Amino acid sequence: MIRELTEKDHPIVMDFLLQDPSINLFIIGDIEAFGYHASFQKLWGEFHEGDINAVLLKYFESYIFYCKDKNHFDVSAFAAIMESNNTPVTLSGRTDFVEKFENLPNLILGTKKVTYFAQCGTKKEMQRTETIKKAKVADIDRILTLQRSIDEFSTTDQTKNMLTKAIEAKTGRTYFLENEKGEIISSVSTTAENSQSAMIVGVCTHKEYRNKGYASTLMTALVNDVLDEKQYVCLFYDNPNAGKIYKKIGFEDIGLWTMYR
Structure with missing residues (x-):
């Protein structure tokens, strides 16, 4: 029934x-x-x-x-x-x-899209050499400036509202790094945070600052902080090269996730 x-x-x-x-x-x-x-x-x-x-x-x-x-x-x-x-x-x-x-x-x-579904339940030791900041609502426009500079990202009119609501309702958080000019050069976010887990989204680094480990540093810091409060951190990915980076942080594949949209 x-x-x-x-x-x-x-x-x-x-x-x-x-x-x-x-x-x-x-x-x-x-x-x-x-x-x-x-x-x-x-x-x-x-x-x-x-x-x-x-x-x-x-x-x-x-x-x-x-x-x-x-x-x-x-x-x-x-x-x-x-x-x-x-x-x-x-x-x-x-x-x-x-x-x-x-x-x-x-x-x-x-239209069908299949991705890997991975989770992490173990914190990873790290030494923070960069100054990692947690975004406030006032930082969202600068985060969107970074995302719009990246071809792989698709931002819409709703993106700002979603980021704002996530911060205000505490259903998501964003960590970022700045350059000496105060421009955001790398960021990573969570969404759908609940009492048990959170989903990693929005992993991005400006094209001029890639291959320096910035995204991995941000992800590790964010994962560690979330795991102080919850059991698991999860993410989707479909790029095997990205998957290798996530697995170094501690993520393990637990299945496949399909979306029809």
């Missing part, structure tokens, strides 16, 4: 999601931040003999799915919830789970 979840279900839902806190980072964070009755968020659960075995989160127009067993949930029933009148659906989750929704006759998924 699939039904919409409410705060009455919260204990059993969290026990279920915390079996895999890293993979469920986004769902846990959204429940902690917005609960079960926000106008832009809904959750559904599938139950079998009183136990929950799958959860679907809708956050605005995006969905995240998680289940206990990829071979034992009602794919068609969850797909019916997501059907959107011939508009491609934005869906993400662990690859072997969400691939079950491919090729269904009544569900159109967005």
Whole structure:
């Protein structure tokens, strides 16, 4: 049976999601931040003999799915919830789970992108030779100036709002390094911070300052500080060379993550 979840279900839902806190980072964070009755968020659960075995989160127009067993949930029933009148659906989750929704006759998924999902739960010793700063709202414009200078980055009108809200709500933080002119030359951020974990995003270094270890220094400092408060730090990557750097810091691959958008 699939039904919409409410705060009455919260204990059993969290026990279920915390079996895999890293993979469920986004769902846990959204429940902690917005609960079960926000106008832009809904959750559904599938139950079998009183136990929950799958959860679907809708956050605005995006969905995240998680289940206990990829071979034992009602794919068609969850797909019916997501059907959107011939508009491609934005869906993400662990690859072997969400691939079950491919090729269904009544569900159109967005363009598929598969990335590695890695986590780190161990702090790494480091000597800070540079002055690392934690961003405040007043620093966001300078961070965006750096990101806009990098071809691989795609900033939108919402990027500033997202960074601002993350800092103000303490659901994310950004560390950065400056040059002698006060220009930000490297930065790294977290997002979706919850009581258990956080996601690393926005790793970037100005092209003139690369190959000096700045991003690794920032990431190590940020990971260490987050792990003072939480169990895990996570990240996505699809570049094997970047993966080698992350693994030196202490990240380990724990699976694949797929997004259709």
